Amino acid sequence: MQETNTTSIKVGELDFPPRKVWMKTYGCQMNYHDSERIMSHLSGMNFTKTDDQQDADLVIFNTCAVRDLANQKFYSHLGETKHLKANVEINPETGLKKDVVIAAGGCIAQTEGKDLVAKYKTLDFAFGTDVIDNIGEMVYRAYAGERKFTVTSWDRSDNYSIETKITQGTPQAFVNIIKGCDKFCSYCIVPFTRGREKSRRLQEVVTDVKRLVEYSGVQEVTLLGQNVNSFGKDNEESLAQLIMALDDVNGLQRLRYTTSHPYDVSDELVQAHAHSKKLCNHLHLPVQSGSNTVLQRMLREYTVEHYLTLLEKMRKANPKMMITSDMIAGFPNETEEEHEATLDLIRKARFDNIFSYTYSSRKGTKAARMDDVLTDDIRGRRLREIMKLQLEVQAELRAEMVGKTYRVLVDGQSIGKGMQKGIKKWQGRTSCNRIVHFEPASEDQDFMWHWVDVDIHTSTALATQGNLVKDFGKTL
Numbered sequence: 030m031q032e033t034n035t036t037s038i039k040v041g042e043l044d045f046p047p048r049k050v051w052m053k054t055y056g057c058q059m060n061y062h063d064s065e066r067i068m069s070h071l072s073g074m075n076f077t078k079t080d081d082q083q084d085a086d087l088v089i090f091n092t093c094a095v096r097d098l099a100n101q102k103f104y105s106h107l108g109e110t111k112h113l114k115a116n117v118e119i120n121p122e123t124g125l126k127k128d129v130v131i132a133a134g135g136c137i138a139q140t141e142g143k144d145l146v147a148k149y150k151t152l153d154f155a156f157g158t159d160v161i162d163n164i165g166e167m168v169y170r171a172y173a174g175e176r177k178f179t180v181t182s183w184d185r186s187d188n189y190s191i192e193t194k195i196t197q198g199t200p201q202a203f204v205n206i207i208k209g210c211d212k213f214c215s216y217c218i219v220p221f222t223r224g225r226e227k228s229r230r231l232q233e234v235v236t237d238v239k240r241l242v243e244y245s246g247v248q249e250v251t252l253l254g255q256n257v258n259s260f261g262k263d264n265e266e267s268l269a270q271l272i273m274a275l276d277d278v279n280g281l282q283r284l285r286y287t288t289s290h291p292y293d294v295s296d297e298l299v300q301a302h303a304h305s306k307k308l309c310n311h312l313h314l315p316v317q318s319g320s321n322t323v324l325q326r327m328l329r330e331y332t333v334e335h336y337l338t339l340l341e342k343m344r345k346a347n348p349k350m351m352i353t354s355d356m357i358a359g360f361p362n363e364t365e366e367e368h369e370a371t372l373d374l375i376r377k378a379r380f381d382n383i384f385s386y387t388y389s390s391r392k393g394t395k396a397a398r399m400d401d402v403l404t405d406d407i408r409g410r411r412l413r414e415i416m417k418l419q420l421e422v423q424a425e426l427r428a429e430m431v432g433k434t435y436r437v438l439v440d441g442q443s444i445g446k447g448m449q450k451g452i453k454k455w456q457g458r459t460s461c462n463r464i465v466h467f468e469p470a471s472e473d474q475d476f477m478w479h480w481v482d483v484d485i486h487t488s489t490a491l492a493t494q495g496n497l498v499k500d501f502g503k504t505l
């Protein structure tokens with residue numbers, strides 16, 4: 030890649046003038062992280078981001094297939110792009126006709142790429158989850174005049190070796206440590222959209238994190254994967270070893286990881302929570318159901334008893350540990366008794382937060398082939414019961430924060446609602462991953478990415494308010 034002048038870049042045979050990319054991301058943190066990686070490749074081809082789809086030369090949807098709702102949202106957004114192609118405008122900077130390129134990547138594109146390209150006239154190309162590092166090549170093909178192609182191949186090599194690419198320049202970074210999933214839970218599409226598990230090498234991750242801390246000012250790292258506890262299995266390495274190795278990285282303040290599967294939580298990992306100085310007081314450990322018979326049908330490989338014992342061990346290793354989880358309401362043929370068992374688990378586990386969803390049938394999964402007697406109404410009612418009970422538990426747990434001081438990394442501003450209407454507040458996360466709001470003494474103070482201590486005075490199930498007691502600035 031060679032720069033020919035200040036505005037245009039020569040890539041291969043083509044000139045790439047400055048162009049704008051609009052990108053919409055659906056789904057999980059892994060998808061958001063992939064989008065950042067895509068953006069970083071595109072910035073090397075003279076693209077800058079725009080929030081205005083009308084203004085874009087390149088439109089990318091990074092899709093999610095985990096529930097039908099995610100699919101429907103994407104299909105409808107893609108359908109709405111018709112007008113982008115219909116109103117071909119003259120670009121005032123180049124005098125050329127603006128030729129908008131529209132692409133879809135991610136989990137839906139991985140399994141349905143060819144069909145999408147055939148069905149949606151406006152879609153120029155589709156690309157899967159394992160080829161995002163080839164986005165430059167695909168964009169090149171599109172600007173060379175090629176349209177209606179699909180790239181969904183899997184990387185068949187044994188190695189998974191990458192360097193984390195960040196574009197946002199914030200002290201928080203996500204670092205992929207493992208891709209794919211081998212679990213094949215009976216309801217889940219992810220193993221089909223993300224392929225088999227493959228880990229990076231421990232030393233490569235440590236070098237990567239050191240580089241992010243030293244050269245990009247990163248202070249908080251979240252290790253990412255669909256099942257991070259499987260990290261290193263093929264290389265005789267482990268997540269616990271990685272955590273302990275990262276403990277020695279000077280300048281790294283906080284370390285998180287997500288997502289974990291309860292079956293693979295080892296005693297070594299529990300010990301890492303006891304001994305690591307950097308690991309946060311938070312663990313996201315999706316349980317999905319509180320009924321052993323449902324867990325069996327989900328092919329989750331653990332029992333409720335095993336799960337509760339794990340929570341006990343984790344809380345003993347780190348008494349400040351807050352646990353969050355995922356729940357699915359109305360798995361095929363879930364009985365009222367099985368649903369009650371989930372409510373019972375919510376009472377016992379005392380989760381700090383949960384993400385709960387109604388079951389959504391995914392074509393190709395084992396659960397989709399089960400005869401199912403449940404209706405949407407039953408699923409909806411069960412979900413509401415789960416959410417209501419969780420909010421009660423959550424309000425009690427959050428009330429225990431009042432009167433205590435929490436260290437917070439400020440990551441944004443919010444404007445108060447209700448009684449607090451219009452009041453500008455700063456917000457950030459505690460080590461235990463709770464969002465805390467505080468009001469500055471004066472409106473023009475800028476606390477973005479500051480480390481602060483906040484004394485909590487009010488809490489509800491969803492929000493926590495406090496007074497600023499100490500401002501450390503941007504580094505601790």
Ligand code: SAM
Pocket residue numbers: 057095096216217218219255256288289290315317355356357386387388389390391
């Ligand atoms: N790997 C993680 C794990 O093992 O729990 C979670 C990955 S999945 C992308 C995130 C959450 O989506 C799951 O924990 C589950 O609660 C939910 N989910 C996955 N498939 C679903 C389905 N078919 N219907 C409803 N929720 C689903």
Ligand code: SF4
Pocket residue numbers: 210211212213214217218219220255256290
């Ligand atoms: Fe899906 Fe299960 Fe893999 Fe999580 S562990 S991504 S729920 S198959």
Ligand code: F3S
Pocket residue numbers: 055056057058059060092093094095135136218219222223
């Ligand atoms: Fe969705 Fe794919 Fe993530 S299905 S939840 S974007 S792994």
